[in-house]
Amino acid sequence: MPRNAETASYKFNHTMIRIKDPKVSLPFYQDVIGMELLAEKKFETFTLYFLAFNHDGKDLTPEEKNKQRFSREGVLELTHNHGTESDASFQGYSSGNSDPGRGFGHIAITVGNIEEACARFERLGVPFKKRLTDGTMKNIAFILDPDGYWIEVVPGSLEI
Amino acid sequence: MPRNAETASYKFNHTMIRIKDPKVSLPFYQDVIGMELLAEKKFETFTLYFLAFNHDGKDLTPEEKNKQRFSREGVLELTHNHGTESDASFQGYSSGNSDPGRGFGHIAITVGNIEEACARFERLGVPFKKRLTDGTMKNIAFILDPDGYWIEVVPGSLEI
Numbered sequence: 608m609p610r611n612a613e614t615a616s617y618k619f620n621h622t623m624i625r626i627k628d629p630k631v632s633l634p635f636y637q638d639v640i641g642m643e644l645l646a647e648k649k650f651e652t653f654t655l656y657f658l659a660f661n662h663d664g665k666d667l668t669p670e671e672k673n674k675q676r677f678s679r680e681g682v683l684e685l686t687h688n689h690g691t692e693s694d695a696s697f698q699g700y701s702s703g704n705s706d707p708g709r710g711f712g713h714i715a716i717t718v719g720n721i722e723e724a725c726a727r728f729e730r731l732g733v734p735f736k737k738r739l740t741d742g743t744m745k746n747i748a749f750i751l752d753p754d755g756y757w758i759e760v761v762p763g764s765l766e767i
Numbered sequence: 768m769p770r771n772a773e774t775a776s777y778k779f780n781h782t783m784i785r786i787k788d789p790k791v792s793l794p795f796y797q798d799v800i801g802m803e804l805l806a807e808k809k810f811e812t813f814t815l816y817f818l819a820f821n822h823d824g825k826d827l828t829p830e831e832k833n834k835q836r837f838s839r840e841g842v843l844e845l846t847h848n849h850g851t852e853s854d855a856s857f858q859g860y861s862s863g864n865s866d867p868g869r870g871f872g873h874i875a876i877t878v879g880n881i882e883e884a885c886a887r888f889e890r891l892g893v894p895f896k897k898r899l900t901d902g903t904m905k906n907i908a909f910i911l912d913p914d915g916y917w918i919e920v921v922p923g924s925l926e927i
Contacts, residue, residue, distance in 0.1 A: 613887055614801025616879030617820055619841040620921065622782045623872035624863075641774025660777055660840075677877050677925045680820075680841030681779040686872060700870035701863065708868025710860035710914070712783035712846060717837050719776030727773055756870070761780065765837045 621657070621682035622714060624756055625700050628692035629656060631753045632685055639731055640716065640758070642683065645672040656685040683714065702755045713749065715759035721746065724760055781817070781842035782874060784916055785860050788852035789816060791913045792845055799891055800876065800918075802843065805832040816845040843874065862915045873909065875919035881906065884920055 626632040633656060636642045642658040646669075657676045661667065667675070676682060691697045703711030718724040725739055725748050735741075736749035736757055748760045786792040793816060796802045802818040806829075817836045821827065827835070836842060851857045863871030878884040885899055885908050895901075896909035896917055908920045 611801065613883075614820075615824065616877075616923065617801050617884075618822070618877045618923065619802070619820055619843060619874065620877040620923075621875045621919075623875065623919075625870055625872060641771065641777050642779070660774075660779055662778070664775065677921055677923050683779060684872075684875075701861070701868045703861065703863055703868070703871050708861045708863070708870065710785055710868065710916070711863050711871030712785060712844070714779065715781045715783065715844075717776075717778045717780040723773075724777075754870070759781075759783075761837055763776065763778065763780075763837055 618680050620677060620680060621684045623684040623686060624711075624714075624754070626685045626687055626754050627697065627699060628753070629654065629685065629687045630692065632656075632687075635753050636683065636685070639728070639733060643667075643672070645676050645682065652689055654687045654689070656687070658683045658685070700754050700756075702757055704757060713757035713759050715761055717761050717763040717765075719763060721748065721760060721762045728760070778840050780837060780840060781844045783844040783846055784871075784874075784914070786845045786847050786914050787857065787859060788913070789814065789845065789847045790852065792816075792847075795913050796843065796845070799888070799893060803827075803832070805836050805842065812849055814847045814849070816847070818843045818845070860914050860916075862917055864917060873917035873919050875921055877921050877923040877925075879923060881908065881920060881922045888920070 636658050637644060641660065643661045645657040645659055648655045659675065659682045701708035703709060728750050734751045736751055739745055739748050746762060746765060750758050750760060752758055796818050797804060803821045805817040805819055808815040819835065819842045861868035863869060888910055894911045896911055899905055899908050906922060906925060910918050910920060912918055
């Protein structure tokens with residue numbers, strides 16, 4: 608199907624998932640995964656965090672980062688509903704990969720060297736859903752984010 | 768947090784959601800949303816469909832499309848578990864936005880002109896979760912995909 612004039616401006620801007628505790632998830636997505644925080648928007652009952660990979664490594668001003676939120680692809684939005692982080696009765700969020708709640712599957716990051724990437728995740732204590740050596744597909748892995756969402760780790764040059 | 772050498776190659780490549788029926792979802796994501804099918808990978812019990820916006824409008828060869836699957840950002844992966852489309856007992860997938868199953872929120876597309884985009888979705892009979900005129904945020908809308916997943920429609924120049 609060729610792209611048409613009516614949708615020519617459209618971009619797949621972001622994916623939103625809910626998180627229990629930004630004090631845990633932000634260091635994970637920034638330090639472990641390597642994304643940059645583009646903006647933090649606090650509302651009365653929730654806060655939104657927008658993250659993305661900074662591909663050219665250039666330092667961006669807060670204004671440039673804020674603008675990128677809706678002008679590029681590959682943005683991850685984390686929604687924190689205030690209070691979940693300290694609510695003993697909070698059951699946690701569904702990863703989308705088991706019933707009830709099955710639907711959403713995962714987000715995926717491509718990496719230049721998957722052996723190095725997975726060795727680093729092991730070293731940093733990141734839990735794995737599937738190591739490179741598990742199952743039949745030896746060239747992809749799945750790690751778990753702090754809320755249990757699956758993150759596929761895949762070589763940028765994968766052929767399946 | 769500055770980007771570091773270890774994660775410099777990383778990209779937020781794709782987001783995966785499960786779909787009930789590709790005969791319904793593919794026309795939706797191609798014709799209504801305007802994405803291009805990059806690749807279709809059939810396995811014994813499931814088929815994967817990879818889609819993305821073709822931003823420069825250039826015709827791509829099947830090889831170029833296939834390569835883009837893991838070399839760019841903004842890819843949507845649809846997983847079809849064979850049989851759901853004709854299984855009368857299939858309950859459908861969770862959108863992630865209600866209990867049980869709350870977690871995943873939505874994907875978002877940015878558009879050049881949100882009034883035109885929403886008028887077009889209306890004309891095409893796309894169900895809305897939130898019209899521009901609903902609620903307090905008059906500059907964003909939410910439509911529903913064929914499985915009930917929420918798709919935020921947002922101006923590429925939004926300021927919140």
